[in-house]
Amino acid sequence: MSSSTLPRTPLSARVVALASVAVLGGAVLTACGSDAGSGEGSAQTGPVVVASTSVYADIAEQVAGGNAAVESVISDPAADPHSYEASPADAAAVTGADLVVYNGAGYDSFVDRALENADDVHVVRAVDEFERVTGETIAGHSHGDHDHGDEHDDEHGHEDEHGAEDGHDEHGDEHGHDDHGADDSHGGHDHDSDTNEHVWFSLPTAAAVAERVAEELAAIDEANAEEYRENADRFADSLAPLEAQLDEIHDRGHFAYAQTERIGAHLFDAAHMVDLTPRGFLASIEDDTDPSAADLSAMLDLMAEREVAFLAFNTQTETSVTARVRDAAESADVAVLDLTETLPEGMDYTEWMTQIVDSLSSALDGATPVDDGGH
Template identity: 35%
Template sequence: MKNRTLRLAVALPVAGLLLGALSACSSSSSSEESAPLSIVASTNVYGSIASAIAGDDATVTSLITNANQDPHEYEATVKNQLAVSEADLVIENGGGYDDFMDKLVKASGTDATVLNAVEESGLAPAGSDTTDEIDGFNEHVWYDVAAVEKIAAAVRDDLSDADPDHTEDYAANYSAFVAQLNGLEKTEATLKKSYKGESAIITEPVPLYLLEAVGLKNKTPSAFSEAVEEGDDVPARVLQQLLDIIGSDDLALLAYNTQAADTTTVHVQMAAEAAGVPVVDFTETLPKGTSYVTWMKANLKSLSSALAS
């Protein structure tokens, strides 16, 4: 990973310059040196994580902020490219999830540090190209709390490299954020004690890391969730396999991605509700007015309620 340094305007004293001119240059230099870092994140999930670490020492721009929008279908704008071109740190998910970010980085010519969350998560197979789709890999790494701790550590380190004067602030913010993540992990462990081994189905792999963390087993035919994730038609026989599971298995819940819904997923949702299977909604980005931690707390609360029903 290339560490980007701040571009600072340095006022060089020149013999013969008037004192007033020197003062003006010094003032301009100080202003630029004190300007906060600029962070651009592909989604507000990573924007929230970055904000937690950066505090007041950086500005954060998230390109995707609408919880009703499918990130897989996002089309970047000229405004997005400008933001990336002026960034000190760019955060992408990677793993083929937000490949528009790589295009923006190349098109903008930025020399910003690019943080790839899949790479930092430690979840991808060794030797994988984390900028591209990885066969059989669930790239939705932000639903793994332990992975988010590693991603947050990378944010801390990159910010400290770019802005050494605020290293202690970034370290303190990181420690406070990790304490909150530890609270989430305690909730996961508590749920796992009660519900380990119970079965669940999904429309997409989005929340799968979270479901696994509370001990649930995914019973969904992989051909179904893969087709939904890729936006492909689900073969009739695969859909019937899932409907048979809903009708015959003792399922704890259906995890439903509301940001990638279509007629097939709605059909599955209705079948689950008719069979008395609790449906838990999940999103890929933060709902308005939430942070990463409050969002995950809400997700875990919804899981707990469904599992207890």
């Protein structure tokens, strides 16, 4: 496979950029991997990988093993990547990296802005891998005033670089986004993939990201190419039991749910669940505005009348409105599934997804599906 690169940065520029990170960004960037070939008095000799969030840093680290230094720009579980404003040190880390791994589609747009000043940087963008495994394109998404979308796509040529290659395509077909749209009586949101950029909750996409990271690292560091590829295969294999568990949930029937923000929707789509969240409610929350009284009332009614099996709750973007919805769910004994946008401390990606899928399965115990699970 061909690697995705931008023109090469002169060595002197990269040295300056990395020095800037050391001076300015020690408290911002979190090192997730070990320095390749490090020892007493030795310097980093392997590739430098910078990821936008701890999620992508962990995937990259699992692929890199001990052969590369992996850093995450955002690792704070309380930080909101949608609105994150990168520091000069963050930008220097991106431009000084050998490989940058990020989400794309406006989710972590600070990376796009930093890449404007980058030269030879290999890039893995998760939304491209989502398109590769599903055939569905995710357009740039607006988040209030932080609407940077995909304004840099054409400039860096990320859009069609990898095409619709093979790889994990079978998962895209198997767990496709069936049209189990919400009941119109609730103003349900038809969460089309082009508006849901939270693609790390798609297990086939995570496996595809690992595969692409392996290929990019193999192009940078040919001596360890096979190890990178083997590590990516191992990572994909670790997700197979979770996909089987989602299939088992699907076999139990189509369960209804509501969400305060659609970060976990790709995972729920894999189990063919039905989202009853009012359209206007989600649109307002994701645009950082208050929902209308009608939308909030409809959301609260879903909880009070126990019309959903669970509420998916984004703890990283909690507001007084979403907290009120959570209170209503708990008062009605509706299960609440807590989700975050960065890795919980002490967990890797597979452990995190395992915890979420286990919690999802438990939340459905005793719940009544909206149909018998037939297609």
